[in-house]
Amino acid sequence: MINIEEYKAIIAERKRIADESQDNWDYGIEMCWNKLIDMLTKDIHETIDFLENVCSPNEIMWTGEIFENIVHKTKSKEFVAALHRIYEKMPDDVKQSIAVDIESAELAL
Incomplete structure (x- = not known):
């Protein structure tokens, strides 16, 4: 089961890194990404939900930022299909942000 508090803490840390370093701290970013990838690839159906x-x-x-990594690790077509469903529900600014991420995830299949 995905630990929601842990997930939110990792996202908060990622935002802090972006704000404080203007994304110029590769080690910190990679640490956040690795934690999220580990968390979200344990059970892809749970992650989709x-x-x-x-x-x-x-x-x-x-x-x-890690959609492509999740697909690379899981090879899940269901995950990519879910990304398209998620995309349709998002506000326009988020759609613009994740469109390239979804495209990269598709290419990772």
């Missing part, structure tokens, strides 16, 4: 039903648009936007 989590992203579709629990995550806020802002959280989806930050998680978009």
